[in-house]
Amino acid sequence: MFNFFLLILIYTGIYALMAIGQNIITGYGGMLSLCQAGFFAIGSYATAILSVRFGWSFWATLPVAAIISALFGLLIGLPTLRLKGDYLAIATLGFGEIVRNILNNWDSVTNGPMGIQKIPMPTLFGLTINPYKKYAFLVMVIIFVIIAYILFQRLARSRMGRALTAVREDEIAAQSMGINITKYKVYAFVLGASVAGIAGSLQAAFSLSVTPGTYTFMVSVMVLCMVVLGGMGNFKAAILGTFIIQLISYFPQLTGLSSVIPPQFKQILFGLILVVMMIWRPQGLLGREEHTYGVKGGK
Amino acid sequence: MGTAEFFQHLMNGLTLGGIYALIALGYTMVYGILKFINFAHGDILMVGAYVGLFVFDLLRGSSPLGTWTVVAFFLAMLISMAVCAILGMTIERIAYKPLRRATRLAPLLSAIGVSFILSNSAAWMLGTQSRKFNYPFDNSSINLAGVIITPHQILILVVSLVMMLALKLFVDKTRMGKAMRATSLDQDTAMLMGINVNKVISLTFAIGSALAAVGGILIALDFKVYPSMGTMTGLKAFVAAVVGGIGNISGAMFGGILLGLLETFGVAVLGIPSGLKDTIAFGVLIIILLVKPEGLFGKVEKEKV
Amino acid sequence: MKKSLYVFVALVALFALVATPMFAQGGGEASSPKIGFIGPMTGDNANYGVLSNNSAMLAVQHFNAKGGFDGKLPVVLVTEDSEGNVEKGLSAIEKLSSADKIVGLVGPVFTGTTFAVGERVQNEGIVMLSPSATHADITAIGDYVFRTVVSDGLQGEVAGHYFYENLGLRTIGVLYAKNDYSQGLYEGMTASFEAAGGKVTIAEACQVGDKDFKTQLTKIRSANPDAIYIPNYTAEMAQILEQARQLGIKTPFVSCDGFSNPDIYNLAGNFTDGVVYVGPAKVKESKKYSDFVAEYTAKYGVGPDSFATNAYDGTNILLAAMNTVYKKTGKFDRKAVRDAVAATKDYDGVSGIVNFADNGDLVAYQGLYKVNGTTPEYLGTYTVVDGKLIQID
Numbered sequence: 002m003f004n005f006f007l008l009i010l011i012y013t014g015i016y017a018l019m020a021i022g023q024n025i026i027t028g029y030g031g032m033l034s035l036c037q038a039g040f041f042a043i044g045s046y047a048t049a050i051l052s053v054r055f056g057w058s059f060w061a062t063l064p065v066a067a068i069i070s071a072l073f074g075l076l077i078g079l080p081t082l083r084l085k086g087d088y089l090a091i092a093t094l095g096f097g098e099i100v101r102n103i104l105n106n107w108d109s110v111t112n113g114p115m116g117i118q119k120i121p122m123p124t125l126f127g128l129t130i131n132p133y134k135k136y137a138f139l140v141m142v143i144i145f146v147i148i149a150y151i152l153f154q155r156l157a158r159s160r161m162g163r164a165l166t167a168v169r170e171d172e173i174a175a176q177s178m179g180i181n182i183t184k185y186k187v188y189a190f191v192l193g194a195s196v197a198g199i200a201g202s203l204q205a206a207f208s209l210s211v212t213p214g215t216y217t218f219m220v221s222v223m224v225l226c227m228v229v230l231g232g233m234g235n236f237k238a239a240i241l242g243t244f245i246i247q248l249i250s251y252f253p254q255l256t257g258l259s260s261v262i263p264p265q266f267k268q269i270l271f272g273l274i275l276v277v278m279m280i281w282r283p284q285g286l287l288g289r290e291e292h293t294y295g296v297k298g299g300k
Numbered sequence: 301m302g303t304a305e306f307f308q309h310l311m312n313g314l315t316l317g318g319i320y321a322l323i324a325l326g327y328t329m330v331y332g333i334l335k336f337i338n339f340a341h342g343d344i345l346m347v348g349a350y351v352g353l354f355v356f357d358l359l360r361g362s363s364p365l366g367t368w369t370v371v372a373f374f375l376a377m378l379i380s381m382a383v384c385a386i387l388g389m390t391i392e393r394i395a396y397k398p399l400r401r402a403t404r405l406a407p408l409l410s411a412i413g414v415s416f417i418l419s420n421s422a423a424w425m426l427g428t429q430s431r432k433f434n435y436p437f438d439n440s441s442i443n444l445a446g447v448i449i450t451p452h453q454i455l456i457l458v459v460s461l462v463m464m465l466a467l468k469l470f471v472d473k474t475r476m477g478k479a480m481r482a483t484s485l486d487q488d489t490a491m492l493m494g495i496n497v498n499k500v501i502s503l504t505f506a507i508g509s510a511l512a513a514v515g516g517i518l519i520a521l522d523f524k525v526y527p528s529m530g531t532m533t534g535l536k537a538f539v540a541a542v543v544g545g546i547g548n549i550s551g552a553m554f555g556g557i558l559l560g561l562l563e564t565f566g567v568a569v570l571g572i573p574s575g576l577k578d579t580i581a582f583g584v585l586i587i588i589l590l591v592k593p594e595g596l597f598g599k600v601e602k603e604k605v
Numbered sequence: 606m607k608k609s610l611y612v613f614v615a616l617v618a619l620f621a622l623v624a625t626p627m628f629a630q631g632g633g634e635a636s637s638p639k640i641g642f643i644g645p646m647t648g649d650n651a652n653y654g655v656l657s658n659n660s661a662m663l664a665v666q667h668f669n670a671k672g673g674f675d676g677k678l679p680v681v682l683v684t685e686d687s688e689g690n691v692e693k694g695l696s697a698i699e700k701l702s703s704a705d706k707i708v709g710l711v712g713p714v715f716t717g718t719t720f721a722v723g724e725r726v727q728n729e730g731i732v733m734l735s736p737s738a739t740h741a742d743i744t745a746i747g748d749y750v751f752r753t754v755v756s757d758g759l760q761g762e763v764a765g766h767y768f769y770e771n772l773g774l775r776t777i778g779v780l781y782a783k784n785d786y787s788q789g790l791y792e793g794m795t796a797s798f799e800a801a802g803g804k805v806t807i808a809e810a811c812q813v814g815d816k817d818f819k820t821q822l823t824k825i826r827s828a829n830p831d832a833i834y835i836p837n838y839t840a841e842m843a844q845i846l847e848q849a850r851q852l853g854i855k856t857p858f859v860s861c862d863g864f865s866n867p868d869i870y871n872l873a874g875n876f877t878d879g880v881v882y883v884g885p886a887k888v889k890e891s892k893k894y895s896d897f898v899a900e901y902t903a904k905y906g907v908g909p910d911s912f913a914t915n916a917y918d919g920t921n922i923l924l925a926a927m928n929t930v931y932k933k934t935g936k937f938d939r940k941a942v943r944d945a946v947a948a949t950k951d952y953d954g955v956s957g958i959v960n961f962a963d964n965g966d967l968v969a970y971q972g973l974y975k976v977n978g979t980t981p982e983y984l985g986t987y988t989v990v991d992g993k994l995i996q997i998d
Contacts, residue, residue, distance in 0.1 A: 002703050002704040003703065004699055004702070004703035005696070005700045005703045005704050008695070008699045009696070012692070012696065027405075033405060033408075080590045081586070081589070081590065084589055084593050085593075086404050087337055087404065087408070088542070088593055090337075090408070091542055091589070092589050094582075095539070095582035095583075095585045096582070096586065098535075098578060098579075098582050099583060099586075102575075102576060102578045102579045102582075102812070103576070103579060105575070105783050105812070106573060106575040106576055106579075106810070113783065114717065114784045114788055115716065115717060115740065115785050115788070115789075116691070116720070116785075118720045118721075133728050204692070208691050208692065208695055208721055209721065209724060210691055210717070210720050210721040211691065212690065212691050212718070212721075212785075214689055214691070214715075214717060214718075215690040215691050215692050217690075222412055225409070226409060229405060229409060251696065251700075254685065254696070254697075254700045254704075257704070259683075259685060259686070259700075260681075260683040260684055260685075263424045264646035264647050264684070265420035265423050265424040265646075265647050266424070267647075267686075268420040268647055269416065269417050269420045269421060269424070271413075272412075272415070272416030272417035272420070273413065273417060275409055275410060275412060275413030275416070276394075276395045276410050276414060276417075278409075279399055279402070279406045279409055279410040279413070280395070280398045280399065280410070283399065283402045283403065283405075283406040301827070302827070305823060305826075305827050308823050308852070309820065309823055312817075312820055312823060313820075315819075316817050316819070316820075319817075420647060423647065427655070427905075427906065427907065428651040428655050429652055429656075429840075429868065429907045430652075430840040430843075430872060432872050439851075441850075441851050441852070443853065448851065448852050448853045450851050522816070522817075523816035523817075523844070524816070524840060524843075526652075526840070527651075528648075528649050531649070532649075532814050533816075563820070564819075564820045567820050567821070567824070568820055568823070568824060573810060574809045574811060574820065574821050574824075575810035577811075577812065577815075577820075578812060
């Protein structure tokens with residue numbers, strides 16, 4: 002039982018990284034992106050291919066996964082970010098599907114639908130971080146989440162965070178104040194993509210195998226829900242939202258109900274929670290974090 | 301490639317496009333009025349197909365193909381349209397109406413939630429296997445100088461064309477259609493002008509869902525009935541609606557046909573591996589959005605300060 | 606800040622509430638042993654998981670109706686959903702292994718998930734019998750991994766040789782799906798068919814979930830091969846046959862074990878006429894198979910596909926092995942159960958006589974069938990030894 006709970010925590014950590022990325026894109030940047038799964042997949046496959054084919058260590062693949070994801074973020078972000086609201090959502094959704102479609106078809110590189118197996122376990126100072134044993138891996142994931150949290154939290158309070166807030170609240174006003182809208186939007190998008198790439202890299206190191214079937218559109222939706230459920234524009238809330246959504250999706254298994262109730266039940270429950278949540282508390286559990294700039298002890 | 305093969309691909313592309321167009325019309329209808337992506341549209345389509353299947357099998361019994369099967373088919377379709385219209389209005393009342401003043405994200409997520417509930421409930425209650433929807437008419441192929449087409453394919457193209465024209469007439473010429481357009485432009489002003497906005501929106505959903513039922517049943521004849529039948533086809537149809545300019549009725553028709561042709565000819569002529577059909581669809585989507593974000597036939601909305 | 610504290614406390618309380626009974630349950634060794642099933646129960650591929658899970662449930666029901674282990678101890682089946690992907694497959698096996706303490710596992714259904722779960726059961730020492738993971742390398746994971754399905758290797762080999770030698774085909778067009786099962790069969794068949802001297806002149810792919818195959822079929826029609834090979838799932842094959850007929854394709858079709866699901870005749874009607882397929886070996890003069898199909902169909906409203914048939918045998922083999930161990934030692938040692946499964950000899954199952962090779966692969970022969978109208982007619986049973994097709998029956 003305990004091992005199962007540790008596994009849920011590890012998944013929570015990995016998804017929390019993605020949620021942090023989504024939060025900078027959607028919560029701060031106000032861009033409705035639906036392709037975290039795409040960057041997640043790119044990160045996973047980068048680690049899988051580099052470590053299995055070329056014998057790289059996990060730690061060497063990690064920055065590469067982040068950079069490749071960031072490059073794709075730039076590639077898709079530069080042109081699409083001038084799209085508004087729903088249109089951006091659709092374009093990014095399309096991008097996520099293209100990534101999965103290509104992974105499934107580019108057999109010579111990705112091994113197609115079979116995926117890539119036997120990814121070596123990460124090691125640190127000669128010690129193996131064994132995903133089967135969980136503890137060390139969990140500690141590693143938590144460290145990643147803490148680092149990401151601190152970095153992004155600082156970022157949100159920086160000039161960039163303020164600029165993004167201004168852009169989100171009123172694009173035209175922000176522009177007339179001299180804020181380079183495109184620049185900040187692309188920054189946010191690229192950062193969000195790269196942290197999802199890191200999450201993907203961790204996922205590959207944890208599962209020790211990757212298949213295209215894992216990176217569906219559903220993953221993007223889940224991540225978006227985590228951010229919205231917690232409260233947009235609030236990194237603490239994004240992590241909390243991740244935890245809650247993971248708890249909900251593993252609820253039947255945790256309670257031992259999964260063999261009693263029909264398997265569709267958890268998806269139905271998830272759907273109900275989405276609808277109810279949107280109606281009762283669309284701003285999320287915690288709501289937006291209000292920064293008080295410059296004024297110490299302000300209200 | 302021979303002429304016959306070329307025209308065969310053209311025919312295949314047209315009918316596949318017809319299917320996309322049929323569903324895209326429903327998407328566009330709702331989006332045009334409410335500016336809201338009804339993610340549950342594909343699942344309403346699935347419900348429509350199941351209702352149609354059950355009613356048709358019940359009415360038909362074991363009678364052989366003939367006038368009665370065609371009549372039974374249309375009766376089943378009418379009943380399914382009614383059921384879906386009610387379902388659509390109910391969903392709107394419960395899951396979307398409270399969110400009308402919320403951010404755009406809220407109704408989108410709520411719709412995804414509804415989609416989850418519908419498709420998984422169907423899988424739970426009706427099972428996951430594919431069910432055959434028997435043709436109510438003789439569907440033997442017709443050979444036109446080497447190009448082969450089935451009566452069902454013609455039916456799909458004709459129905460989507462008729463539906464498009466009827467919708468256009470309804471929205472452009474009737475009083476209710478005018479009310480819809482007013483609601484689409486500005487809900488508050490429309491209300492002040494004495495338009496019952498709630499009624500208009502309800503009706504929009506009723507029509508959109510009834511269209512989904514028609515689409516679902518016609519598609520089911522070819523693709524069978526199963527709980528996730530609306531997901532991918534629905535997504536592609538939605539892409540078609542966006543390509544044509546979402547909210548624009550003839551645009552949806554055009555976008556659907558265009559997407560069907562591109563998928564077919566991308567594989568047949570350009571030699572793109574057939575596994576990458578989806579990449580063609582979504583690639584076209586992204587390119588069109590970049591070149592003309594409002595879609596091929598969409599209206600440019602000026603942003604006001 | 607305060608608000609987040611409240612929410613956090615509430616969550617911890619909720620979790621404690623939820624998890625307490627589980628921890629308690631995990632502590633005391635429950636008297637009834639558990640076995641697990643993993644497969645896609647929701648999502649686009651749910652059908653394949655559901656069909657096989659039905660079989661496992663049916664097998665457990667029969668077993669318990671007869672009194673269970675040693676006639677006195679019933680078994681409990683715990684089913685977990687993999688949603689057809691690695692991530693959920695891993696959480697499923699973790700839950701089964703650490704919370705339910707299962708003795709053995711039936712599943713997973715898909716090859717990709719099976720690779721990941723297989724590594725895990727090997728590490729935990731839980732015996733696993735997959736009813737449908739056909740990839741040639743699956744059983745190379747380790748000695749705890751077995752399967753009650755023929756590997757792509759053998760099915761592809763028999764298919765390739767039979768098509769070339771007995772059907773006299775020289776060119777074949779293929780329409781396969783981009784998933785592990787279908788692509789594995791396509792590659793296996795191609796390798797042996799081309800080694801025998803034939804040629805796959807055109808290979809077109811589709812995505813899982815596609816329902817429109819007209820573009821691919823039109824291309825294949827123009828290539829004009831001697832036959833068209835469609836290694837795919839039941840519903841998709843029905844679709845392909847119907848659309849081929851609509852396009853006026855007269856080329857004969859050859860197919861795989863997915864065709865042994867009787868549902869194909871409901872879905873495709875008489876478009877199945879003339880199809881030759883490689884399926885499970887014929888169960889000689891045994892009512893077993895037909896009884897199983899009848900009972901399954903009556904109970905679940907659909908017929909079992911070949912994977913479900915394999916899952917039924919797999920579950921029964923696991924239970925029989927557990928029973929042997931229990932009778933001998935009075936408990937369920939995982940290693941002992943694994944050894945008992947490996948020692949299974951000439952198990953008389955619904956899919957035929959089951960034996961395992963040293964690596965955990967099914968020692969099996971392949972049946973060849975030709976559909977006449979909507980009735981499959983038995984052509985013979987074959988296997989391939991050292992690159993030679995040998996008729997067994």
